[in-house]
Structures are given as C-alpha cells and as structure tokens.
Amino acid sequence: MIMVPSLGNFSLWLALCFAIFQFVISCKKNNQSTLYLNRIAVNGLLLCAFLSFLSLMYSYLVSDFSVANVFQNSHTTKPLLYKIAAVWGNHEGSMLLWILVLAIFNYFIFKLYNKTNSIFISKTLETQAFVTIGFLLFTLLTSNPFERIIPVPTNGLGFNPILQDPALAIHPPLLYIGYVGFSAAFSFSVSAMSIESIEKVPWYNYMKPFVLAAWAFLTIGIAFGSIWAYYELGWGGWWFWDPVENASLMPWLLGTALIHSLVTVEKKKMLQKWVLLLAILAFLLSVIGTFLVRSGILTSVHTFALDPARGIYILVFIGILGTYSLILFATSTKKNFEKNYVSFLSREGSILINNIIMIVVCSSVFLGTIYPLIIEAFSNNKISVGEPYYNSTVIPIMIPAILVMGVGPLLSWKKIDVKKIFWKTLPSIVLTIIVITIFLWIYQSYNPLGIIGIILSCWIISNIIFTQNNIPKFSKSMVMAHLGIGLLILGITGSSVWQKEKILRMKVNDEIIIHNYNIIFKEIKEVVEKNYIALQGNFWVYNKKNNIITKLHPENRFYPVTNNSTTEASIHTNLLRDLYIVLGDGNQKDGWVVRVYYNPLVVWIWIGAFVIFLGGLFSININLKILKRLSL
C-alpha cells in the first residue's frame, strides 16, 4: 500500500485536468454535447478530488510517515478521531478538503442543468471551474500534501495538542462548506452578469439554496470554533476578535445581507445589482480571509506554516477573481438590474435596513482587521486594534438591526399601515416590559448594555411567539433562524455583561467564593494517559445551602511528544450559567494559580447557533422545492 500517496497525488493532477476540461468546454458554444462533456468533467473532478482526499486520510490512518504532511502533523499515539481530523488540521490537508468541497458544490450546480437554463448553468460551471483550477494549482504547486520524505522517519512530530478537541475536529469542514459555498454564489453572479438573455432565467432562485447552505454551515462552523476557544484555550471567553475569527465573521455578515436581499429580488425583482455585488464580495472576503491567515501577514491564534510564496500566489489569484468580477459588475448594464425603489416602512424597507447595517458592521470589522496593516504599509508604525474598538463599533450598530429584525417579518411587502403594526406588536412590547421588570427586580443589576441585550432578545422571541399563527408555512424556517438569533443575543449578553472572574493562588483545602458558590480545592494528583501526563485538580462546588453541586477536574496537561503543555478547563454547565475552572502553574509549597469564572447563559450561544443552523437547513429544503417547481 506504499502506492497510496502517489495515487492521491496522481488523482489530484487528474482533478486539475478535469477542471481545465470543464472550463474549456463550458467556454464553447452551447449544444447538446456540452451537457454530455460537462457530465464527464464534473463527475471526474468530484471522483478525483474524493480519491485524493481519501488517500491522504488513509496515509494518516496507517501513520505513513513517508508522507511529509503526515510526519509533521501526526503521531502513532494520537487517538483515531484526531488522526482523521489531522487530515484537515494543517494547511496542505485543509486545501485538499477545500478542493473536495469545491468539487461537491460544482456537482450540485451541474445538477441544476435543464433545457431552459443551459446557457446560464454552463457559464456558471465555467466560472466555478476557473475557481477550482486556481485552488488546485495553488495546492499542487505550493502546498502539496503528498510530498514524500526520505529516509522514512520512525514516528511523527505529533500535532499541536491544543488542537486535539472534538469541536475543532469538525470546525474546519463546516467552515469550508461555508466559504466554498460562497464560490457558487460568486459563479452565479458572474454568470448572471455576463449573459445577455438573463431576464428569462431566475438566477436568484438558483443562487439562493447555495447561499443558504454556505451561510448555515458558516454559522455552525463559527460556533464550533468558538466552542473550541471556550473549552480549550482556557481564557474564560468564547470570542476574542482575533483576525481569524474576523475572517469568518465578515463573510457571515455579508451572507446574512445576501440572503435577505435575495428574498427581495425573488419577491419584488428589486436590488438585483446589489445582490450581484454582495455575492462577489462574500466570496472574495472568504478567500481574503484565507489569505490573511495563511500568508503570515497577520499573527493570530491559528498557527499555519507560514510561507510568503503562498501568500503571493493567493493574492494574485484574488486579484484575478476580484478584478474580473468587479469590473464586470461596474460595466454590465442590464435594464432589469436597475429597479430600485423602496419604501422604508415595508418588508423590503426593513430588509434594506438589515443590509445597510450588515455592510456597516462588516466594514467596521474589516477596517479593524486590516487597519494595522495599512498603517504599517504607509508609516512604518505598528498599532494593534483590540476588543474595545470592536465592542464600541459593532454593538451600537447592531442594536437597530435587531430592533428591526423583531418587526420586519410582520411587515407586508410594499406599503404598510403603521397603526396595524403597532397593534400587532403590542403584546410583544408588553411582554418585553414585563420580563425586563421581573428581571430587574430579581437580579438588581442595572448594567445598561445588559438591559438592552435582554430587551432585544425578549423583543425578538416574543414577536415570534405572538405571531406564530400568522406566519405562512414557507417562512417557518426564517422564523426559526430569527429565534436562534434571539437566543444567541441572550447568551452573548449574559456571558459578556455579567461574567465574573477570580484569579488566585490556591493550596489544597483552600476555598473560594464566586457568585453564591463556594468552591473547595480538595486535592491534586497526577494522571497518566496515552499521549499526555496531567496534573489534575479536584474542586468541590457547594451552593449557598452547602449542598454539593458538582466536582470539577481541571487539568494541566503535558504532551511529551511536542514538549508543550495545555490547560484543560473543567466546566459545569446548566441553562442559567457555566462554572469554569482553569488550573495554572504552581507547586505544593506556594499553591497553584487557579482561575474561576462564572459565565451566565453561555450555553444559549451554542443553542442559538444551532437553531439558526437548523433554520438554514429547512430553508434550503424549501428553496430546493421551489427550484424543482421552476424546472417543471
């Protein structure tokens, strides 16, 4: 089985051939044979990408250290799950996954082929093939995962233990479905702009399920990244405004705007030009995000092997994609792209507000991320932009968006009656007031941001509850996603505004009190596992009435293979709060550094994200049904 990596390498080159083939035939004049040839190209590409990916996975499973990539990122003692996850836990392997996802989306685009849309789909496949070629060349020329080393080492270098976490194992695949999904939106957009007879094709209907898929998977992918940061980094938080996090948040924001304006195009044929631009930008930002992380131009918590040559390549590729699509955008003039008249007090008005706000937030995040780079390029000074900037720009801008979100789904298309809307939302207003009063009465906490957060969350959720019956069936998925946002805000507010943190040196039998909980440091012992040795603390948590609630076991792990240590937070979760303990450095004599966090409502962040994800999935299903009806 020594041939397997060579097979992987070979099928990757073959995939390149199929992609080029697809590009060439799609460029040609359309006829019956195009469909036939395209079928060969699309299936061939998918098969080769899949085969190549499997080959690498096989090399990881059998720990074939003749493959440099496996040698650098795996180790025989590594648990099976992380051997599999290691395939995409590094730069080269993740590019292979990226290509596989591209091929899968390519296949789904091809599936849309029918007699009425052949020119449009053909053009889309051409663009998609071009994007795929770009990434294939990048992988083969600068980051080939199948490179061999001679002589074969006896064992691997392991991989970063901080990355050995189930949440992080599935985080990249989900995220890549998101990023790559926008490539389909990009291709549709380019195709719609370059075809003369586009009036006849409902391109937005084709684009929508892909955008929904990208957006839903991006949502859950970001959530898993955040879960990883929360459980594994041991800093007590779940979002740090790190460049990598921003890189995933920006396409998400644009994707949110894109979904909403696609609905407007669908219903009113307005904002078409705008949607085309958003689709382009969402994908460009996805690739720029990748560039920022992989080129070493910024430092972040993500450590990928840095190589300027790769950076130059991706940058040139982004340059080609961006220049072509944005110039096409600036020059294409089609009458039906121009219909834009909006009354603000209408469904489309509320969507427009959503769009504007998402763009502003996205720009703020983008500016915060690249501003230090721009400053450095022009003045040689170094600055860093941190959390305070993002909190003070993003939060205030988001507040009106969320207010509008509560009422938007109740508005009708075109004009509405303000009085009617007031009566419709009155129950929610009343309920929100009641809840906030009860809340203030019980908790006696008057933090303004916290109160605003609770109000917003309450506003959205109660609007959904009271209008349940008026919502048409096909909008249920939207309602679900909005509910998820409501829950998400609840979690974000609770955990950021009312978080409590205590850091101190504790000896065995010391006690600490945090928010009505009494925590006793019972013992510390050594635990030996297959690939690490850990110091494990034993903490008993009591409530006010002196009943034991839980025993927490934070660990300080040492991985001999890579000679580094990690902290493993121990967390007790319920629907109201998390208790979070981290064991730091220390010794018997002076005690250990212990950090204890009381994080209210954190779990609602993940629940919210999951509900949004489900809403997205249902919506894909509904939109696919609409598409089926179209093709009949």
Added chain:
Amino acid sequence: MKKKILIFPFITFLFILIVFFYLLVIERDPSELPSVLIDKKIPTFEAESLLNKKKFISKNEFGNETTLVNFFATWCGPCRDEHVYLKRLSNEKGLKIIGVNYKDDSNKTVEWLKELGNPYSDVIVDSKGLIGIDWGVYGIPETYIVNSKGIIKYRLVGSITKKNYNAFYSKIKKSED
C-alpha cells in the same frame, strides 16, 4: 453619474490588494512589537541577586558596556532552547548578559544553571514579575539590548534561534552607533 459609483468597489479592492502586496514583498516580521522603551534610559530598579550576596542596583550595573538583559525562567521551554545562543554571546563574543529570573523558583534556577552552564554575569530574582512589568515584558523569553550609555536600543520578543542569531548579533553591534 450613477455608473461611476459602480466602479467604487473595484477601486477599494485594488487599494487593499496593493497594501497586501506591498506588505508581502517587504521584509517584515508580524510578531515584532517595538517597545515604547526603545531609545530611552533603562527603568531603574533594585533587586535581590541570585548568585551574589549583595543587592543588585541597576544604576551601578549599566552604562559601561553593551549589556543584554534576558528575561527567562526554568519553566519556559523556548528559554532552554535559546540558552546555547546566550552562552555563545557571552563566551565567544564576551558580552555582558544580565538574566532576570522571571516568576520562578530560585532553587530550580540554580540547578538549571549548573546543568546548562551560566552565561549570565548576574541573575536577578523577579519572583513576582514586577521588574518584568517595568520593562513591558509580556511573554518570555525576551531580550533587550542596552548600549554603553544605558539606553535600550532593541527588544527581541521570543527566543534567540539559529535563524535570527546573526541578525540579532548585528543589532547588538549597531547599538553603539
């Protein structure tokens, strides 16, 4: 008029692209953080010395020759790796290196120096990390180049490695200009 606006996304895109390109092409290290203390006098301090019986008084120690100040600890892996290069600087180049033993156990440090050799002319005990705060240290190892006038000329965040050794040494030589 309206058409001209449509070119705006492209122009923004082009601008960002050029900035990225420029930053990729020029030699730069994104992890390099200039210290606010650069070109300033060293912060004065008095502290316990690990090796000598008498107190360490910064005023008496700096200002005669080029001196390196190296923040290290026995619990820090990269410090161990960089130790070889510190020894080279002290033995081969005859540099004066003052070690600041950051948040560490003194007994362990003495053993550590016995095992690996001692490149330091003096080791200061900074068990609470207070000297580190004065110098703006945020992670160890960190090494400062102080010239013969007692002025900080350079700060290296992270360890001295095979890769940056020569560049670092040329920074030391330049510090006297």
